[in-house]
Amino acid sequence: MSDKKVEVRRFPAPLRGQFLFALIFLIFSALLLSQLGDQTKWVKKTSFAAQPRFWPMVGLILMVCCTSLHLWRLPRRTMVPADWKEAKKWVAVVEYGMWFFAYVVTVPIVGYLFSTVIFMPALTYRMGYRRTNTLIWSVIFGFGTVVLFKSFLSVKIPGGLIYEYFPSAVRNFFILNF
């Protein structure tokens, strides 16, 4: 067994993607550190520890130094096909981020109730559930969430734009409860 294999065996996490993540994180940290002078101020007649620049500097130096050391101590510091495969999984998850974003965008337009009862079954369908029962449950869950949070707990979520087109009595009811 080679030296590297001993290190790989003792590494407390899967090795795939570690190098890529550490590299990206290091570049990100270094870029932020390079902006320290531009994005923070040095105030005259103020002690070093009370400077507005002090704590961002502490954070960024910790990020750069520790990530560099982590990268240097990694058992493997080259890209292999497993790393690219892992990266594809990271990118694939952006799709669900877009679903979330679409949901967020629709709430102020069509209202919390309608966007939730559309979002839940749509995402459930996208996830491959085709049984009517599951889709009905997703609608019930969406409706229940809205009733619990908006109607009972009065969570601060504004009414949708389309509520403006409702008859006045219904509009008030919808704005208050859904």
Add this chain to the structure above:
Amino acid sequence: MDLLLAAFDVLARWDVFLALTVGSVGGVLIGAIPGVGPAVAIAILLPATFSMDPIVGLTVLLGIYGSSMYGGAIPAILINTPGTAVNALTTYDGYPMTARGEARRALSLAYSASFFGGIFSIVCLILFAPILAKVAPLFGSREIFLAALLGIILVIIVHRGQTLIAAALVGFGIFINTIGLEPVKYSKRFTFDQAFLSSGINLIVVVLGLFAISQAFYLLQGEDEKIRLTKLRGGLFQGLRELARHPRVATVSGGFGVLMGMIPGVGEFTAQFLGYTYAQRTSKRPEDFGRGSSEGLIASETANNAVPAAAMVPLLALGIPGEALTAMMLSVFYVHNVVPGPQLFQNHMDFVVALYIALLILNVMVLVFLLFATNQIIKLIKIPNRFLGACILALSFVGVYSLRNSMSDCVIAAIFGVLGFILKRLELPVIPIILGMVLGNIMEVKLRAGMARVKTPFDFIDRPVAMILFLLIVTVVILHIRRVLADRKELKEAKWSNKHASTNFGMHLSRRRDYLSTERGKAVRAKRLTSFHRSTDK
């Protein structure tokens, strides 16, 4: 005895009983839903409590505060998503237990540990409240800074084998916390002239992104597992029995909860990590921590549930709120012209004891409710993973959007969701980011305040509590360095133990071949061939 009777007299009202019921059940439900949490719930309910009697209003708020952590343990254990931010550590050991089919055991253990933590802290405080209230003021800015620094060092070194990346992530947390308008000099920090960054990045947004949304992504991206619910073993009091086997861990963690709860600004996170680190360091099986250790679960749940009662001490005795939730409660006092402080202890001790008894009753109610509701809650396991992912995504929206109705908060939460997903895939720790944010903020404020009266570096630790904390930090760092050196030595030995005669011979051959294939090697070989002619004499 008269004091107790007077306290019971304060509590013997139907509206107080109703407040206790609503607070306990509501707190559990709110805690069980990721993204709501006690802060949002208390903030929503705060105006409603202004019209109530102080004891009723405070009982509802205390109920939510105290019981949400019980509820927060449920999603932390069942779906790896902490219901409240302070249940983050519960996921470390709770979820692995669920993953190996021991959800009932984990839940029962969490309830029991939480119950023990709650009761332990209340009993401690009823007995020692006057003494503890005298100790708390000894913690000035420097001491709180040092306690927070100790917490940060502990969260880094607790991630054995990943300390460097944990430190980098702590740095990331500290950095995130500094984004926005600096509160003293009013200068912008890393806002890149973007309006949405001026108000900073909210801790709850980051917590929701890193825990809830990332978990949703993880579940959505994965495959549904065929879950076979085996018959749950053990009775309702299985957790209490198991807790009784670890009295030392429970008591020490509860003690950390009480002490840290009393220190303004420190609270649950530090208490949990001190308790957890203590449990890990003294355990016979430290390698089980983070992989479903019952001791880890006991330590984290006992510590966090011991905090709410303790956090009321500085509020009631000194009028100093320890953190956001008690700060909200302070406003209830002011609305009713009740000024918390030493006067309250002297003139209305029955009120103070009544609050503690209310908390005591609340803990019993919550435990009974949870023990009977467990069978219903555990059915959550049957929900398909990807469907659950969609549900968590919808619930996360409520948590993020209800904060400030900000679209940018949702985008930031989604970005942290992707980051959390990557960290989860790589099995890298997420908690250092949160701790970096929470403790970084405390450290920034306290260091600035503490340095104002410091002329020489020694002045910073010239007070007894500061000196004790400083010595603790030095000891922890020295112990960690010793452990790192021991690990390196062990690794070296492991490498050497792999070198047998055959592998050494192979290595020498390989090096020789590599050398001879170089230009220098070829030149030396050619020279030697010409220098030493083969003899042709016979």
